[in-house]
Amino acid sequence: MTDFYAATRKGLFGLAFDRSHALCVTSTHFLGEPVTQVMCDPRDGAIYAALRLGHFGPKLHRSDDGGKSFAEIAAPAFPKSEDEKAPGVDTLWALAAGGKDAPGRLYCGTIPAGFFVSDDRGASWRHLAALDRVPGREKWFGGGYDHPGIHSLVVDQKDSAHVLIGVSCGGVWETHDVGQSWALRTNGLFASYMPPEQADDGATQDPHAIAACAAEPGHLWMQHHNGMFHSGDGAKTWRHLKDVPVSDFGFLVLAHPRDPKTAWFVPAVSDEKRYAVDGALCVTKTVDGAQHFSVKRAGLPQAHAYDLFYRHGGAVDATGTRLVIGSTTGGIFSSADGGETWRELPARLPPVYAMAYGGGR
Amino acid sequence: MARLHFASRLRHVAPPGTTHVSASTLREALDGVFAHHAALRSYVVDEQARLRKHVTIFVDGRRIDATELDIVIGADADIYVMQALSGG
Numbered sequence: 001m002t003d004f005y006a007a008t009r010k011g012l013f014g015l016a017f018d019r020s021h022a023l024c025v026t027s028t029h030f031l032g033e034p035v036t037q038v039m040c041d042p043r044d045g046a047i048y049a050a051l052r053l054g055h056f057g058p059k060l061h062r063s064d065d066g067g068k069s070f071a072e073i074a075a076p077a078f079p080k081s082e083d084e085k086a087p088g089v090d091t092l093w094a095l096a097a098g099g100k101d102a103p104g105r106l107y108c109g110t111i112p113a114g115f116f117v118s119d120d121r122g123a124s125w126r127h128l129a130a131l132d133r134v135p136g137r138e139k140w141f142g143g144g145y146d147h148p149g150i151h152s153l154v155v156d157q158k159d160s161a162h163v164l165i166g167v168s169c170g171g172v173w174e175t176h177d178v179g180q181s182w183a184l185r186t187n188g189l190f191a192s193y194m195p196p197e198q199a200d201d202g203a204t205q206d207p208h209a210i211a212a213c214a215a216e217p218g219h220l221w222m223q224h225h226n227g228m229f230h231s232g233d234g235a236k237t238w239r240h241l242k243d244v245p246v247s248d249f250g251f252l253v254l255a256h257p258r259d260p261k262t263a264w265f266v267p268a269v270s271d272e273k274r275y276a277v278d279g280a281l282c283v284t285k286t287v288d289g290a291q292h293f294s295v296k297r298a299g300l301p302q303a304h305a306y307d308l309f310y311r312h313g314g315a316v317d318a319t320g321t322r323l324v325i326g327s328t329t330g331g332i333f334s335s336a337d338g339g340e341t342w343r344e345l346p347a348r349l350p351p352v353y354a355m356a357y358g359g360g361r
Numbered sequence: 362m363a364r365l366h367f368a369s370r371l372r373h374v375a376p377p378g379t380t381h382v383s384a385s386t387l388r389e390a391l392d393g394v395f396a397h398h399a400a401l402r403s404y405v406v407d408e409q410a411r412l413r414k415h416v417t418i419f420v421d422g423r424r425i426d427a428t429e430l431d432i433v434i435g436a437d438a439d440i441y442v443m444q445a446l447s448g449g
Contacts, residue, residue, distance in 0.1 A: 055370070055415040055444040056404035072400070077408035088407035 002026060002067055002358040004315055004324045005047070006332060007035035010350035012049050014067055014358065017322065021336040023345050027067055037312065038356045039095035043103070045359065046121060050075075050092035050108075058092050058110075062122055067358075076108045076116035076125040087112045087147075094312075096153035098160035105160050109150025113140060113167055115179050128179030135184075136203025140170035143206045143225065151311055152210040156217060164220070164235055169206040172222075172235060188238030192226045209311035211255035211263070214318075219260035223253040223311070228265060230290050241290045247277050251311040256320040261289040264316075264339050266309045266325060275306040283325070285339050299342035300333060307331045312354035326352030363390045363438040367401075370444060374400040387420060388430045390440060405442060406430075415445040 002014040003023075012035045014027030029035075030051060036058075037050040047063040049070060061070040078087045091111040098105025108116040108125065116125045131137075140148040145168075152166030161178045164185065172185040186202035194204055206225035213219040218234040227248045228241040241248070249270030256262035265284045269277050276282075281300035284293045301307075307327030314325040323335045330352065332345035362383050367375035376398055384390035388410075395402040405416055412418065412427040419425070419441040420434055434440070 053404075055413065057407060057413055059403075075403065077403070080408060080410070084409075086409045088409050088411065 003317065003322065005038045005040065005049075005067075005356045005358050006324075006326050006349060006352050007038040007049065007312075007354040007356075008326075008330070008350040008352050009034050011035060012038060013349060015324065015332070015334075015345070017334070017336060022343060023324065023332065023334040025345070025347055025349075029067070029070060030061075035353065036091050036093060037095050037354045039097065040356050040358050041097040041106075042318075042359060043097060043100060044121075047358070048095055048106070048122065050095060052091050058089050060092060060122060073122040074118075074124055076110060076114065076118075076127070078114055078127055079129075087114065089114060090147070091145075091149065093149050094151050094153045096155045096163075098155055099157035101158065102160035107153045107155060107163060109153055109165060111142075111145050111149030112147035113150050113170060115150060115165065117178055130180050131173065131182055134173065134182050134203075136201070137170070139201070139203045140167065141204070143168040152207065154210055154212045154217065154220070157214070164210065164212075166207040166210040166222075168208065169204055169225075171202045171205040172207055172210065174235060185235035186238070187236065188231075188240065189222075189224060189229065190226060190240075208251045209253050211253045213255045213260040214257040216260040219255070221253045221255050221263040221265075223250050223265060225249075225271065228253075228290075230263075232260075232289075239290075241293075244293050245284055245295050246282060250309070252309040252314045252325065254314050254316045254323065257316060257318055258320055259287070262287045262320065262338075263290070264314075264323065265293075266314065268308055274308050276308070279304050279306055281305045281307060281331075281333070283339055283342070296339055296342070298340070299335075299344070301331075301344065305331070310353060313352050315355040315357045317357050318359075324355055326355050328352065362436070363434055363440055365390060365394055365440045365442065368443045371401065371404055371442070374398060374404055375442075385433060386431050387418070387425065387434050387438075387440065390434060390438070391430070391442075415447050417443045417445045419443070 004015045006013045011031040012029040016026045039048045051059040060075040094109035106118040154164040156162035173182045184202045208223045220231040222229040229238040247267035250268045252266045254264045280302040283296045328351045330349040362381040382393035
């Protein structure tokens, strides 16, 4: 049984809680290989692992037996072009499953920024080029990487053609037609890293990560380069969350799957430093729609801990009770009480790129 | 015929041992192998048919540049497709 997966610089790790609510490593896969993303499809139990082989490029694998074995499937790729500067996929950065209305539907976001869809569980992929022609596309730029990339894919589980994406750095975009057309959804965001007259330019916003409440997907949480934001209207408007404790900089945000007023953030020193504030780890949590945030430190290291948590470096189960976060220094921390208290996994994992809920299968 | 040897890391997608292909350029030689081992292609070149950055190819002992995939090769060229020391 696996409760969560950790995709790391050196492999994929299965994790499960024991009877004492302690997290344990239960399986290893792709040891030595960089695994940039992992996604468990709740519709059929398939597990998708995205690799970025140091020499041989991005690859995608799927397990149909609960993680016992993986087989390579097609990886998203840009169309062949005669242009010598045509993009090639560097990293499979985001994976998401469609809803029950679209069996086999998967979405993938890449670096350089490409939006891909599959309708056959990853046997084949289509590149949706309309995103390359949206207004302001020429202004997009890489944030932390050489090229802009798509990191967040929020799929409407009742209408799989409806997807909200986050681009670093290229704003937030919404499609209702499987990527044939797009609308910018950055109202309320601002970019202090741009000249003042361009701070409101939607096409250069850097949303580090976007998370939606699964039960009420119109409620969205965002960790942005310049702060934390909430939307209660499906990204039509974003509200800047002010006076938050510790720091409003970071990458990781988790939304409660059932309660639209609950979310977790992991703060870090902004923004050129990027480590835990005061070398002490904490998680900030709101349960009232961001009216108030409390700081959770119980069980987390409070001295000489410099862990940074990437934007995909955490996951929450289907009830909002069990959470895991994994850091760039290989620390794995778990909570079995909704993030109130935490325990450190007694293992030294490779740097964590991404975590996913495994469904307890 | 050209003789192609692939790094052991590629054994799950490459032909076992040495494979022989009739080709006049390096790209033709590679395509000749890819025709029978389709999964190998994306490990050696990207979707734009460019040599991957951290893959190294030697032709008759000379390391070729990524822009030289179309070079003419001898009828009995010895070709090694290897992983670079970078990229690990």
